[in-house]
Amino acid sequence: MRPMLGRTVAVTAAVLTVVLGIQAGAQAAPTPGSPGIGDVYYPEYGNGGYDVGHYDIRLRYYPDTDRLTGTTTILATATQDLSAVNLDFALATQSVRVNNRAATFTRQSDHELVVTPARPITKGSQVTIVVQYDDIPSQVVASGFTSWNRTADGALAVNEPEIAWWWYPSNDHPTDKASFDVSVLVPDGVEVISNGTPTRWAQQALVDWDRWSWRQERPQATYLTFLAIGDFDTYRDTSADGSPIVTAYNTRLDATTAAAARASVERSDEIIDWAAGKFGPYAFTARGGVVTGINDQGFALETQTRPVYDGVSFTRGSNNSLVVHELAHQWFGDSVALGQWKDIWLNEGFASYAQWLWSEDQNEGTADEIADYVYSVAHPASDPFWQVLPGDPGPARLFHNAVYDRGALTVHHLRKLVGDEDFFAILAAWTSTNRDGDGTTPEFQALAEKISGVDLDGFLQTWLYTPGRPDLGISTLSVPSEPKSWHLIEAAGQQAHRH
Template sequence: MLRRTVIVTAAVMAAVLGVATGSQAAPAPGSPGAGDVYYPDYGNGGYDVAHYDIRLRYYPDTDRLTGATTILASATQDLSRFNLDFALATTSVRVNNRPAGFTKQGDHELVVTPARSIAKGAPLTIVVEYDDIPSNVVASGFTSWNRTPDGALAVNEPEIAWWWYPSNDHPTDKASFDVSVLVPDGVEAISNGTPTRWAAPAFDGWSRWSWRQDRPQATYLAFLAIGDFETYQDTSADGSPIVTAYNTRLDAATAAAARTSVERSDEITDWLAGKFGPYPFGARGGVVTGADDQGFALETQTRPVYDGRSFLRGSNNSLIVHELAHQWFGDSVSVGQWKDIWLNEGFASYAQWLWSEDQGEGTAEEIADYVYSTAYPADSAFWQVLPGDPGAGDLFDGAVYDRGALTLHHLRKLVGDEDFFAILKAWTEARKYGAGTTPEFQALAERISGVDLDAFLQEWLYTPGRPDLGVSTLAVPAQPKSWPQIVAAHH
């Protein structure tokens, strides 16, 4: 064995320990936001998260939530302090095995000052302990945690993480997750991904439910549904676990309608894979809440959550298609900026039109004609909302969904079916587990189709008023553009 003398320099040791050296630029605070145009204080700068480990105990009778979240991250700059997005009462913070200082700034910024500054590239292990009643906590003017008659729901968009775990809360910083929750016996705790503990006895009267999401996931797509659920487990043809759950407060007719819809999720997922490319995650399913619990459905990753009222009038397969289409458009490929939300909602809405066409219930062309000519007359306020830049107050306006879907339908007519579906599959593959913006989508679509889309997208996404259908026939050959030109086209 050859023996060598290793000289460890101060810089090398500093990097190993995660300490900034004096020869470098002075450590600086990480920014309190991720640079989102609509939500400048959402997310944070200075670090990148790799994993969240969330361990909780929930008391349904009082809505008390206690626990600790461990965050594995790496510093992207020399850090003197950094922020986490979190609204609950914090009892302690540790960074790299040492107690850290922490203060609350505003209603959802937790400012953390490590005992030692952190060098760029160094690992970060952050442990935050907390104890609070989430339904009593107001941030940004509202309470997103939803207490229900038998438990609670942590399901919302874009703000939900603040009420149950600290995070870097922006879709551009995805991570894997472990979620483990202690609840009283007889109460279920459902979350994303694969179940690793299922009602495992912990001690008298309490059981633990644990879930693992091993694929990158945006913070708002992590969910928690606690309550009295009837649960089912199965396995898909590819070996993925399927978990579905239905709140027991649903009446028999609504529960039956919900099951006839949600239990088709595996079939619909496979159908969508034929349109958009391979399913990007390793688990499947869905959760149905009580009929008055939340009032909306959300594409929580691998396991969408549906409000029971969605099935009051019978089965609702179109809704299942919408939320499962988001697994590609919104979950695997997330928005680079919240202003690009049409890349989520317009695509999921168009998937509903494609399903209708496949099922013989109305072609995409018939639906597009109805939406354009009948559902929204030319003088409707609907046409004044710009899908490509709706504003934070209209993030989920109907125009983002339906005018977004119309944009895709007329893009399909402009470039032809072969190129259109090639564009969708290329987008989901190129941006898989990442994020994208409208200019980036345009650049890809132009590269595949050879069509200049400047005038088309300007008309459909960024111009008030009902678009002129004539612009959809202008198949102008695309000219090579520099990246600044592409970005400038929509700013």
């Protein structure tokens, strides 16, 4: 609500100042929100001064030219008095309105849009920002690259950590999650798959044009919001809890690759239920997966509720382990997001370790056997792999193998040091305490120490922050400072969300 100051109130205040001798303090003028949210790796990503609650994204896409037109409405709350706000966005912008009034806008950089509203925004007030745009995303370069991927039959908006810039304006950092409505108009015969629950399935809106609409009710990070536009064989089902299951396979896949992809991704519902038994309840209300054409993107990504896999991942047969990895991210990375991008091991180390747990349960190799192979064979002591620090890899090595494999080794040896009972209690407490929020490595350490009663400084320093292969013969585990007790576990699980 905006404060209202009528003439009578103003006069009364002036009289009181004179009669009572009150010194009227100068009110601080509104200032622009910061162009970054404070990430140590990406200081210009995200923005300060507001918190987004919801994105409404309405698009029209022309596959023959890759033209994208759109209107995105952002509902936010001001966290300070604002004279201007920044949006992370790279496409050509036609107009911006803030709280029903036309706003001016300028480019601060190729992915930073500065918006000046007609009236200042007061702290705590609700803010509505409407941005209209029109561009060819595959031709837009920001920070030296483009993340929008035009394919033979459509396009993919799938990448990490940058993708939103090329299709909707946002506060682009995992710590500012929001709910989403995504609605896309495409020519007949073209499909649009996104996150969450379908609310409009190929409904004709114009002659030869259909509208597809998706809703994500749970808080979602901007980079986990995706579009897959093209020609897909799509399957719909319902899980035991009533959640919609949507899986889609690009029709350009050859028959054997498509079969291997289906043999993997169609097990997603089963794998989610298995993971819930390890990590705690599944946080979302939809399930599924999307498989693109071979080498359409070259990687898989844990897009929330519906991971996207490149078809190349299934050219040698089924790949259930990859599906486990991306679905484990629904807990580690999606429901519990990163507080800082340097904490990426909290995503990739735990998702990789989930693959080891699945292997153990499927009798395809125990976690001990896999850990021994990774430590001794895959990465001998002379391997430069051991010089990369998973707890602080640096932006250039954010997705280095060490973040995944050494991160998983860290998780495995934590399990061995604290024991299975405490280990799985830590995982359950971490995912429940930070559900729909985010977390950092120091916060994880504090929770693990509270539950186990063990000082983990030396252990985590060795595995996450020290170059070289850790010596398994030297214990880095300190003696518990006090006996463990179950009330500590219960208190950890009930700790209030920080974000």
